[in-house]
Amino acid sequence: DQQVKQNSPSLSVQEGRISILNCDYTNSMFDYFLWYKKYPAEGPTFLISISSIKDKNEDGRFTVFLNKSAKHLSLHIVPSQPGDSAVYFCAASEGADDKIIFGKGTRLHILP
Amino acid sequence: DTGVSQNPRHKITKRGQNVTFRCDPISEHNRLYWYRQTLGQGPEFLTYFQNEAQLEKSRLLSDRFSAERPKGSFSTLEIQRTEQGDSAMYLCASSPKGQRNTEAFFGQGTRLTVV
Numbered sequence: 001d002q003q004v005k006q007n008s009p010s011l012s013v014q015e016g017r018i019s020i021l022n023c024d025y026t027n028s029m030f031d032y033f034l035w036y037k038k039y040p041a042e043g044p045t046f047l048i049s050i051s052s053i054k055d056k057n058e059d060g061r062f063t064v065f066l067n068k069s070a071k072h073l074s075l076h077i078v079p080s081q082p083g084d085s086a087v088y089f090c091a092a093s094e095g096a097d098d099k100i101i102f103g104k105g106t107r108l109h110i111l112p
Numbered sequence: 113d114t115g116v117s118q119n120p121r122h123k124i125t126k127r128g129q130n131v132t133f134r135c136d137p138i139s140e141h142n143r144l145y146w147y148r149q150t151l152g153q154g155p156e157f158l159t160y161f162q163n164e165a166q167l168e169k170s171r172l173l174s175d176r177f178s179a180e181r182p183k184g185s186f187s188t189l190e191i192q193r194t195e196q197g198d199s200a201m202y203l204c205a206s207s208p209k210g211q212r213n214t215e216a217f218f219g220q221g222t223r224l225t226v227v
Contacts, residue, residue: 089154
C-alpha cells in the first residue's frame with residue numbers, strides 16, 4: 001500500500017521554464033515532508049522539506065507547497081536548469097517515528 | 113566528515129551465498145537507516161537504529177536478513193542464502209542526534225547483483 005504517491009513517472013520541461021512535481025499521500029499522521037533528488041549511481045540527496053504547520057517553504061529556486069486538506073504537496077523549480085535533470089522523490093515521516101517513507105519518484109528531463 | 117560511507121559499492125554474488133554490507137554514518141548521528149531500492153521504485157524502508165538499538169524492521173526484511181549496529185557506530189547488513197530477488201541497491205542513511213523532523217543523509221549505496 002503506497003502511502004506516498006507520485007503519479008507521474010516522468011516530466012519534460014523546457015530550460016528556463018517552471019518545473020512542477022506533484023505528490024499525494026494517504027497517511028494523515030505524516031507531519032514532515034521532504035523532497036530528495038537522485039542522480040544515477042548515487043544515493044538520494046536532500047533538497048527541501050516542509051513541516052505540516054506550514055503551507056510553503058522556499059529555498060532559492062526550489063519551493064515546496066503543502067495542502068494538508070488535499071493531502072497533496074508539490075515542488076516548484078524555477079527557472080529550470082539542465083542540472084536539474086534527475087529523479088525526484090517525495091517522502092514523508094510520521095511524528096516521533098522519523099521513519100521516512102518514499103514515493104516511487106518522478107524523472108525530470110530539462111530540455112535545451 | 114566525508115558523509116555516509118558504504119562498502120562495497122558493488123557486489124556480485126552467486127545465488128545461495130551470504131553477503132555483508134557495511135555502512136559508516138556521519139559522526140554523531142544517532143539514527144541509522146537501511147533502505148532497498150529496485151528499478152523504477154523509490155527507496156523502501158528496511159530497518160533503522162537509534163544508537164545500537166534496532167527500533168523497527170520492515171516486513172520486507174525476511175529472516176534471511178539481519179542488521180546490526182554494535183556500539184552505535186557503523187552498521188552491517190547481512191543477507192544469507194541470497195536469491196535473485198535480492199538484487200537491488202541497498203542504501204544507508206543517517207540523521208543527527210536529538211533532532212526530530214530532520215532530513216536523513218544517504219550514502220552512495222551498495223549495488224547487489226545475485227546471479
